[in-house]
Amino acid sequence: MGWSKAARLGRAEWLPGWLAAGAVGAALLLAGAPSVHPQAWPAAVAVGVFAVSGNAVSMVLVMQRAAPGRAGQDSALVSAGFFAGFALGPPVFGVLAEAGHYGSAWLRVAGKFAAACSVAFMWAVRAAAEHGDCGMMRPDGAGRALSDVLDRGAVTAADVGYQFPLFADSDSGRWITTGRSAWTGGFWAGLLWLRARHTGDPPDRAAASACTARLAPWVEADTATRGLILWYGTALARGDSGAAPPKADPRAPEAPSGVGRPENPVQASLFPAVKRIWRHRSVCRRFLAETGRSAEDEAFQ
Known part of the structure; x- marks a missing residue:
């Protein structure tokens, strides 16, 4: 929530790069955790603060910069990328860890975060050059x-x-x-x-x-x-x-x-709520059957 609130126009473009840089540090700490066990704790916190937070910041950027009518498709594409990584990454990492390559696996993750950091900063620089004001909405545009x-x-x-x-x-x-x-x-x-x-x-x-x-x-x-x-x-x-x-x-x-x-x-109980919804559904279906109307015609009217 803190990062998404900080992702204001003109500043949000730079946040993915800094988050990726922080995630590099978190991965390096985890790579060294087998030798220095206590550093796994700050490393885990850093993963949440930097790596996981990238999702929220990316969604804010999508909302800010998506073309009219494209926000839904663009946000779906970004979500697909994030959750595909969440789904495929752990099994691959688990295979490497089971083979005794826990530290080197995190080094590979750090390398990927470093690549993402480079791409994010290059994109931010290009955005700043294109807009001249880091993508900020001008007063007349805001009005x-x-x-x-x-x-x-x-x-x-x-x-x-x-x-x-x-x-x-x-x-x-x-x-x-x-x-x-x-x-x-x-x-x-x-x-x-x-x-x-x-x-x-x-x-x-x-x-x-x-x-x-x-x-x-x-x-x-x-x-x-x-x-x-x-x-x-x-x-x-x-x-x-x-x-x-x-x-x-x-x-x-x-x-x-x-x-x-x-x-x-x-x-607070779920059962009474479900019972009421089911009763309402039955009443609606009986009404539609008696009047010969379709549910589409009468929806929410």
Whole structure:
């Protein structure tokens, strides 16, 4: 988490090289561990800090630099490379270790990390040369990106009306909505509050307030996602009486209402949740059979 937070625009490009360099040191420490046993402990920590953390930083870079519409494919390609190494590396290493080559096996790993370090730094230098500012988004670019996000939020709000957006068809762009919201309902309310805070327009604030008020039924919901819904949906609504859900808990003013109250605890057992889902599935199937409608037509409506 620390590395991914440090991977900001203009700095993220250099992190893979430094992480690979740290991983080289970790592998060298492990190569010498058969002779100096205590150094295996800091070496193991270093593997986690540097080698394993490369996955998170790489994903941040993919999100920052992927072309429009390519983020999913690019992140899948990066994940495939990482997890292929996780799957194939240990068996090969185990064969070498069983043959008495534990130290030399780690030297080979160090060599691969060194190669990755060289490639990463060459890529970072090229990125800096191409962009001139280490790939940082210029102020005008950031402004356009923010404007696009706000405009998209306004279009979505107009499309869904009183409903909550759930997901959109990738071809037509048509939103599939739900009246009760789902575990993402709080995210939509939070996004509306962010827009309202940026624009300062009373209509935007009214839309955010109304959306948060519609989350009130989740206060009494016996679900582990209740806190998730109410935190993002109400955290920015402080001081707005129209958005306040009922029965706010006076003993926890800094927490979203309805989260973890003794008289209405979150259900931690899996069995009741599965039973409810199965019962809901049966009700839906009976309704569709009686009305002659398809599940695709009625999904989440």
